[in-house]
Amino acid sequence: MPRQYVANGARAAMAILATLIASHALRYYGVLGHVWLGIDPKLRAVIEHAPVQALTHMLIAPIALLVGPFQFYPQLRARYPTLHRVAGRLYVAACLIAGVGALATAPYASGGPVAGFGFGLLAICWIATTCAAWRAAVRRDFARHRLLMRFSYAMTFAAATLRLQIPIGLALGASSYSAMSPWLAYTSWIPNVILVALYSTAEKRRRLAIAAE
Template sequence: MEFVAYHAIERRLAFFAHITLAPVALMLLPFQFWKGLRSRRPQVHRWIGRAYGLSILLAGVGSILMAFGTTAGPVAAWGFGILGVLWLGSTGYGIWLARQGRIAEHRRWMFRSAALTFAAVTLRLYLPLLFATLGEEAGYTLVAWLCWVPNLAFAEWYLRRPLRQSAALAA
């Protein structure tokens, strides 16, 4: 894909920050949702969270620089650019809430961050199908939105769904 590969030459630092550190954030994600780790080893949770946040900071800035330097067109640029801004914003705000001691809100914002981090996975699931059906140019433009909008919509639905009475009573 020429409209991605040229970033390795023209935006070398942004490209390698993104492709190296976004997978780190993705690998750290399950540990942050591990309830036992959070409750038994809160300090480990905090250190993993710092690594997750730093990975997203650097990978996210790289993604925004690549998005607005892309030759894939403005629709793809805006799709990936908005993803990068929301990724940085939700993660940063979630970390800020944790530092303020607002843990319930922190968890909600980090769930949104996780949904956006998972865009890397959904992109790779959709891309072969979109390339096979729509071609590379149209498929790449569509995946710039499809990789994260449904993830974030699911996260919002999940966070806003009405709790069952038994779950509400248990809380």
């Protein structure tokens, strides 16, 4: 029972953070009207240099961030299976479109080539993992589908962990987002993936132990 409370609390926290970050990303729609409120000057330069690529990522990725958490509620999956499938297709489409946009934008990263490599690697892993998760669902290999979707959303959730780390960087003396992005390009998503791997491994061991009793 306590484990269930922890899991539900973690899902709720994830959904709240995702909603807040996705809402914050609405400021990028202002760019379409030449409103640059709250956008780092170097990031603005990236958008102006590669507007289609950058805005494809920035406007579409929040959809995946917002939809994702609700796919992990077992009660919702069981009660509304059709909604789960529709939302899942929306999530996959958003990940693939935003991932391609991110990959195309990576060479112009405001933090330079180190940041560009990290964000490009994230985009490749994000696209590949999401495609593999979708293929597993099509083959009705739902155990593999759920596992891969965990990893996919760990990378989607980089949008949240990145923004949570920005205040830490500023407190440590970084002058701007662009100054931090060479390390944010890695710390925003690799720890998420590691946590999912550790959690999934522990869960598998627990299930095997219960089955052996």
